[in-house]
Amino acid sequence: MFSTTVIRSGNGVIEVREEKISGLRCKISPERIHRRLDADYISLPGEVPCPFCQEKVEQVTPTFADGTRIRVGESxxxxxxxxxxxxxxxxVITRDHMVxxxxxxxxxxxxRGQIISLSRSEGYPSLNWNYLTSAGASIVHPHLQGMVDRRPSALAERYMKGSYQYLMRHGRSYWDDLLEKERQxxxxxxxxxxxxxxQAVPLGEREIRAVLPVSGLDDFEPYLDTFIEGLLSVIAMYRSLSTHAYNMSLFFDRRNSSRGFSAFCSIISRMNPNASSLSDTAFMERLHLEPVILTLPEELAAYYRQGTG
Ligand SMILES: [Zn+2]
Known part of the structure; x- marks a missing residue:
């Protein structure tokens, strides 16, 4: 399912790993953990007013076309x-600004609120979470983000194509074969x-994956409580390793598709060298492998041509 090339360099060993289904590669260099870049999270006192706090959230956030928002419990x-x-x-997950x-x-x-909102659209859904500013969350107040697009994002598409090719070639699900191996x-x-x-070929530091027994969002809810129990135990493990910030993405196939894809969740821990600063990379850059860009290249070039001094 993946290959490993071991390289000796300096005082340590580097592993270059490549995952066959996705073609993704990474370098694992265990010596570098000794740089001790992780630092305790420091919550900032001066970040009010927060648009997701109770007194603001219903005034400043948009509503759906029918004028409503989806309320489930305190979310x-x-x-x-x-x-x-x-x-x-x-x-917005919690009433409290920080928990x-x-x-x-x-x-x-x-x-559950996310599942309801994502079910209202056709396409490829994903459910995502940037937790804390060093994971790219521009608002500290805990919140999830759901997206549906007519084309899956770069990472999901790699796995969907790979899963389909594997099914055609072997007549079996890649994910069944993967789990049979990984379980042992x-x-x-x-x-x-x-x-x-x-994850054998991680996309980020301490990547954990959960593989679900479903492919589409419509079948996810019966497994939700089990999933949350697992997610919380991964978050607890991160905390015990003194990492507080993380990105999470949960990828689904489109409705009624049976092309050998299993929904999966990826979580990476984010190092906090500057616990109070905002990172410019979040789940899109780190987990979907599809950067969100703010500046049009053509406008950038026009700005240059106009003369910058
Ligand atoms: Zn808040």
Whole structure:
């Protein structure tokens, strides 16, 4: 399922790994952890007023076309004011601006709100989370983001194409074969219906993946509580490794598709060398492998041509 090339360099060993289905590569250099770049998260006192706090959220956030927002428990879901997907919604998870630990109920409700909002659109859904500013969250108040596009994002598309080719070539699901191997491997964490593993060819630091027994969003809800239980235990492990910030993306195939794809969730921990600063990379750059760009290249060139001094 992946290949490893071991290279000796300096005092250590570098592993170059390549995953066959996706063609993704990474370099693993365990010596570099000794740089100790991780730092404790420091919450900033002066970041009010927050648009997601209770007194503001219903005044400053948009509503759906019928004038409503989706309320599930204490979570609130509404359209993203600055969308970068054809259908892009935000779910404020908690009433509180910061929580020390999420309760299962809080995440179940927030994910349920997302499932409702994502079901309202046709295409390829994903459910995403940037937690804390060093993971690229521009607002600290915990919130999820859901997207549906007519084409899957770069990473999901690689796996969808790879899964289909694998199914055609072998007559079996890639994911069934992967899990059969990974269940016996040193990368297995826990789970039976949903399998949680340390990703062999990680996209980011301490990447954990959960492979779901479904491919589309419509079949996800029966597994939601089990999924949240697993997610919380991964977050707890990150915290015990003194990493507080993380990105999460959960990728689904489109409705009624049976092309050998299994929905999966990827979570990476983010190092906090500057715990109070805002990173310019978030789940799109790190997990979807599709950067969100703010400046039109043509406008940039026009700006240059006009003379910058
Ligand atoms: Zn807030």
């Amino acid at each position: 609130l879901t509404f359209p993203n004011l600055f969308p970068f997907a054809e259908w892009h919604t935000v779910t 020390s630990e999420f309760e299962p109920r809080q995440l179940q409700d927030a994910f 491997s040193e990368r297995y964490l826990f789970g039976d219906e949903i399998i949680w593993i340390a």
